[in-house]
Amino acid sequence: MKKFLALLLAAVMLTAVFAGCKPAEKDPGTTDPGTTDPGTTDPGTTDPGTTERKKLTIVNVPKRKGSDWFNRMDYGNQLWAEKTGDDVTQQGPNAMDPVAQVQNLEDCIAAGVDVVTVVPSSPEAVEPVLKKAMEAGIVVLTHEAENQQNCDYDLEAFDNTAYGAHFMDNLVTLAGDSGEYVLMVAQLTHATHRVWSEGAVEQNKAKYPNWKMATPDFLEGPSAEEGQKKFEEALNKYPNITAFIGCDSSNPPSAAAVVESKNLYDKVTVMGTSMPNQSRKYLESGAIKQISFWDPGMAQMAMCAVADIMINGDGVIETGMDLGVEGYNNITVKETDINTVIYGNAWVDCDKDSVGEYNF
Incomplete structure (x- = not known):
């Protein structure tokens, strides 16, 4: 009997030892190690005692490098890198060239980066290479590409149809009925x-109903020079033009240069998307009546924040979330048949009286 009790005691002790070596089961109410709360914790911080946050390699591929718009987006890259220690760079074509942009993305795949953030010059042209990037395990985030299929998320500064509608509302306010x-x-x-x-x-x-588009289709102005040329041609062909709405940041300044050269201040109302520093002198002269924009630097930071949640966080991106970036503090997430779109609330209207509030 004593021998039996001794053996039983030894077996109990051995079981206890192995039980102590078993990995602890995850508490479903806790957060995975390495996650951050985007609304409260700075990106890059981790809870003491948890797994260290992964340093990310992020490449931002814009439509073209060197423009004021995408220089400001690159400023967002710098802010994110300073805040988190991530390796964030911008590489892209020097002109709007879909073929060159595809090659930039191929280079990112070959380099094995963690994240690419892309502003496609042609969403259709980049679909195959973005699919290839995702298959390689790269997080793919797009911007200004609401119908992009091959992406983890597309991030928009706002609802794009509503932004266009507000152009028309503002035009009527500025130029009459x-x-x-x-x-x-x-x-x-x-x-x-x-x-x-x-x-x-x-x-x-x-x-x-008393407004109408003068031309049968939208004009193209891929550069300041081309935009100016196309607007002059339109004025010559359609002399009843009284307003201009530009979508590229260079478009309103191009039209404004024509307004100044032909002294059309009282005839043509110029407005549209542009950057404050691009349009400042024309706003002050009256050649541009109003610009609208969002901060591309903040859009880039918002994409980086989404990538951080996907890789270092719990991966959940949902409506009402605060990404910790101005204009993206109460996002809307919309599932579509082809992708998932994140909308911010980031548009700004600016005229000669408020342009002094901005320095980019």
Whole structure:
């Protein structure tokens, strides 16, 4: 009997030892190690005692490098890198060239980066290479590409149709109840520019019957020089034009240069998307009446925040979330048949009286 009791005691003790070596079961009410609360904790911080946050390699691929718009987006890269220690760079074509942009993305795949954030010059052209990036395990986030299929998320500064409609509302406020206008995009392949323009036309038809688009289609102005040339041609062909709405940040300054050279201040109302520093002198002279914009630097930071949640956090992106970035403090997430879109609330209107509040 004593021998039996001794053996039983030894077996109990051995079981206890092995039980102590068993991994602890995860508490479903706790957060995974390495996650951050985007609304309260700075990106890059971790809870003491948890797994260290992974340092990310993020490459931002814009439509083109060197423009004021994408220089400001690169500023967002710098802010994120300073805040988190992530390796964040911008690489892209020097002109709007879908083929060159595809090659930039191929380079990212070959380098094995963690994240690419892309502003496609042609969403259709980059679909295959974005699919390839996702298959390689790279997080793919797009911007200004609401219908992009091969992406983890597309992030938009706001609802794009509503942004276009507000162009038309503002035009009527600035220029009166009737007239003829032209709409200019950078290129007809730019999906977001078309959505804004179509939103403006829809609002025109629904609410302002005494306004009409002077040209049969949208004008293309991929550069300041080309935009100026196309607007001059339109004025010569359609002399009743009284308003101009530009979608690319270079478009309103291009039209304003024509207004100044031809002294059309009292005839043509110029407005649209642009950057404060790009349009400042024309706002002050009256050649541009109003610009609208969002901060591309903050949009880039918001994409980086989404990537951080996906890789270092719990991966959950949902409506009402605060990404910790101005304009993206109460996001809306929309599932579509082809992708998932994140909407911020980030548009700003600016005129000669408020342009001094901005320095970019």
